[in-house]
Amino acid sequence: MMQKNWISFASIARKEMIRIFRIWVQTLVPPVITITLYFIIFGGFIGSRLGNIGGYDYMAFIAPGLIMMSIITNSYSNTVSSFFSTKFQRNIEELLVSPTPDWVMVLGYVSGGMARGLCVGMLVSLVSLVFVRLPLFNVPFIVLFALLTSFVFSLAGMINGIFAKKFDDISIIPTFVITPLTYLGGVFYSVSLLPEFWQTLSKANPVVYMIGGFRYGFLGITDINVWTGLGMLVLFSVLLFLLTLYLLRKGIGIRA
DSSP states (O other): OHHHHHHHHHHHHHHHHHHHHHTHHHHTHHHHHHHHHHIIIIIIIIGGGSOOBTTBOHHHHHHHHHHHHHHHHHHHHHHHHHHHHHHHTTTHHHHHHSSOOHHHHHHHHHHHHHHHHHHHHHHHHHHHHHHOOOOOSOHHHHHHHHHHHHHHHHHHHHHHHHHOOSTTHHHHHIIIIIHHHHHTTTSSSOGGGSOHHHHHHHTTOHHHHHHHHHHHHHHSOOSSOHHHHHHHHHHHHHHHHHHHHHHHHHTTTTOO
16 A cells, blocks of 8 residues: 555656756746845845844845745745646546545645755755855754745645636735745844834744744844744644645535
8 A cells, every 4th residue: 555655646746846847947947036136136235235134244144034935935836836737627636536645645746846945945045155155053954944844835835726716816825925924024134123013023924933943054043933933834734734635635626
């Protein structure tokens, strides 16, 4: 049984990987160009006029946030677009009538989102070396926060794909939820510099903990408790995974 499940998982994951790298000009290049522009504009032009934050120059401070932002957006967008396309083309019916367990299906699609998010994250990390030399304060935290954040947003993208009924529906959450949360998540500023009211409000934003923990792995500075952020990511991973399984088993958004 385990061998059959592995074959099913590997088949879905391989399809996702082929899709990513077959159209790499669309999946990998644009986000890297976008983040490069952020480095040039915010880090080069604006950052040169700002002082240090936490003992690091502005370019070094925003680099981890930009890397994490690319992981978040690409993990989410890959899974939501891939799963919805499978629904739209009616290919999902082949999976539903097969003996593939729901959890294998979820992990297969999520692996594609994670692969794209982490690939773009690594490419952006290489681009960042052109502008700044980042220290590595705690590598395990870098890896853990990157993997768990990618996993969480890949699951969130799959949930969006399950509920989406038309192509317009897959852009609503990224536009009105993920983008605002990311920009207000401390990518370009330190939460500690905000007035007390806005600091308290920012702590309700889960992206603050993801970016803060990831930045801690590089620079050793953070606005939040990294263990709280890590625990929150584990909790979100479990809850979203169980929710995705529940939606698939109930056939919500899939079965007519």
